Amino acid sequence: MWPSLFGAGWVWNAVLSAALAAGVIAVIPVLVRGARRAGRHGTSADDSLQTIWHRFEEGDLTRWEFERLVSSPRAGVH
Secondary structure, rough: OHHHHHHHHHHHHHHHHHHHHHHHHHHHHHHHHEEEEEEEHOOOOHHHHHHHHHHHHHHOHHHHHHHHHOOOOOOOOO
């Protein structure tokens, strides 16, 4: 009696729904991990410019040194 309560093919629909839900749950951590990596690790040019800017803000570089380092060609900048 109870299988007819859900209609014909309910087992197949339940298995398909469970597989789809498992797939979505398995993909979410992969996407989150990729987004974190992309946000944390930019290009090497971004990292070097950020380091130069930090050194300038801390007073380790004069304005002349900062401008020279910023205007010099860096790896990864085209």
